[in-house]
Amino acid sequence: MELCPNLGDASYVKLREGGRIVSMAAIVAVAVNIDGRREILGITVMPSEAETFWADFPRSLTRRGLPGVQLVISDAHEGLRAAARKVPGAGWKRCRVHFQRNLLARLGKTHKPVVSAVVKTGFAEKDPDEGLARWREVADNLYERFRDVAEPVDESERDALAYMVLDTSLRSKLHGTNPLERVNK
Numbered sequence: 001m002e003l004c005p006n007l008g009d010a011s012y013v014k015l016r017e018g019g020r021i022v023s024m025a026a027i028v029a030v031a032v033n034i035d036g037r038r039e040i041l042g043i044t045v046m047p048s049e050a051e052t053f054w055a056d057f058p059r060s061l062t063r064r065g066l067p068g069v070q071l072v073i074s075d076a077h078e079g080l081r082a083a084a085r086k087v088p089g090a091g092w093k094r095c096r097v098h099f100q101r102n103l104l105a106r107l108g109k110t111h112k113p114v115v116s117a118v119v120k121t122g123f124a125e126k127d128p129d130e131g132l133a134r135w136r137e138v139a140d141n142l143y144e145r146f147r148d149v150a151e152p153v154d155e156s157e158r159d160a161l162a163y164m165v166l167d168t169s170l171r172s173k174l175h176g177t178n179p180l181e182r183v184n185k
Helices: 051-063 078-085 096-104 112-121 128-145 147-155 178-184
Strands: 004-006 011-017 020-032 038-046 071-074 091-094
Touching: 020 051, 038 051, 051 078, 071 078, 078 091, 091 096, 096 112, 096 147, 112 128, 112 147, 128 147
Parallel strands: 004 071, 071 091
Antiparallel strands: 004 020, 011 020, 020 038
């Protein structure tokens, strides 16, 4: 059973530790199995979102028998990205929703709908080679009017399209971390 875990933002919770209240990062891993079903793999509480803590969580899932992780999906948190690189055989994909939010934050209100629509076309292709070609086209077209947005699009093609190597039937479940964020709520 090969899985694609979502390890996204931590939710901070107040806990009693040593007679005082402290803020701790609650982390949940949600996966999509080869049948396309989402499963909660594990939950942990950590002092922070530092790389050392993030790295321990995927390793603990592996020690408990998690097999065949192909892709880790998350926001661009550096600690989590570094931890994902340590998962043997797994790639990393940036959450599509977080990616687009970060891009659109660089624009004025009037340009957001147009740029959002253009960037979404970069995710629309089914074939990996066509997807990469379309992504290049999107980046190139954005350079003409929106350089501040074009550069991150240009630099992120590998991370944004990492899910395209997987079966097309699973891709709709692998766009981002929204299912995980719903669990966190």
